[in-house]
Amino acid sequence: MNKQSLIHQIKTKKNFLCIGLDTDITKIPAHLLQTANPVLAFNKAIIDATKNYCVSYKINTAFYEAQGVLGWQTMQETLAYIPDNIFTIADAKRGDIGNTSNQYAKAFFETIPFDAVTLAPYMGTDSLAPFFTYENKWGIILALTSNAGSSDFEQQQINHNKRLFEEVIDVFSKQVDSTKLMFVVGATKPKELGEIRKRIPEYFLLVPGVGAQGGSLADVAAHGLNKDCGLLINASRSIIYASSGVDFAENAAYEAKLMADEMALLLTKYQII
């Protein structure tokens, strides 16, 4: 999906919600455990129930890999089940030397054809270059994450005048434009989110950490929106595990609609729609 289409989806659906399919077999409602593939049954029900209240789904590869071969099968079938007008993200945090990153790009852009994949920047620009050679595919690079450990390296001063996450943003945004590059910025740090928005006005930011991790939607919008919206806010556990009963999908839909409705108000308030 290209940038224009993504913005069109946001303005049409009036939300910028990304739902994280971090589907943990141990948290699936008991009645689904009788089905042939409980994780797939769960994901399909969640997608059916929430697809009108979000513009993106993010599949967290770790939860699928923990199930081995079956997990990769489930990831592939889940992706295939997502409607074409929804932006799909492999939250895989990959990154390696170029020769190897070529293979990761093939895995997530061809073999399992996601729109985007999350990437770890530590190894430098050449390590991620292969992800930016595809048309209408996106790399989403970790900048400032929502966990406490972001203070260990990401927030440390580098080269005497900026923090590592700022250097990561500067170096990659110099090389790749906003039509195929986004950055991950945690919702738990609204002040820094605002500074990042000023640094890169045009780029989309993928923002995890609202919901279970404690970030506020209104704060993120106030600091992070740009003229096109420019945000994808992710919520995972607070939506998909809203209930552990037979009504799990209805409850997920309710939570997703609550967030989507709040987003519609914010998009209006900030005159984006």
Added chain:
Amino acid sequence: MNKQSLIHQIKTKKNFLCIGLDTDITKIPAHLLQTANPVLAFNKAIIDATKNYCVSYKINTAFYEAQGVLGWQTMQETLAYIPDNIFTIADAKRGDIGNTSNQYAKAFFETIPFDAVTLAPYMGTDSLAPFFTYENKWGIILALTSNAGSSDFEQQQINHNKRLFEEVIDVFSKQVDSTKLMFVVGATKPKELGEIRKRIPEYFLLVPGVGAQGGSLADVAAHGLNKDCGLLINASRSIIYASSGVDFAENAAYEAKLMADEMALLLTKYQII
């Protein structure tokens, strides 16, 4: 495998060679393409031919993921085919918030039971903690990699007095001892390898970049060996693609034995055996 057993294997086999199974379907000898699973057939032949000349195999997950579900099946079957006395590494470069890293640890230590997995440090200590909760399992953290892009961030000054890769080493080695933590240090930077060896005398270093990437085995040994050896030197393409004919396995064995023989001389020269 624990540290004592790894050192025992090195001293018994008289080498510290890790062979990288970066098996690319497009580079497999033509006659194998008729088999049911060419990558698995290739890997088994390489393992049969080289298992006496190495102490470790490193499976580069990207090459398997590029093949989707079949690739994960192949990765699992390849791992199962490797003899128990050989140290196995998932070269996966994973790392995420704790909740997600738990799942990656499960994937690579339980579902597919490798001895070790490579990890990306960008998100900080809490992001990798779950990998160090397993007995006799190892996390191998990226420190200074062999690619040109290591100058973008890894080699930059952080906090006014050290380089990022040195800070990564200091922060993690303070938290996890040398019985379950190694670091990745590229063979293309022998001077820095020597400095790292002085910084952390006890830790094993996984060293890629000898062979196709141009690093020298003698240089790496001179700068990187410690009293127990303390090195796993990886070669991938120079061994597994030594020939593209029907004699590919013999040629791989020849190249592996050449490296193993040189390593035996180095272990003797530096009085480790």
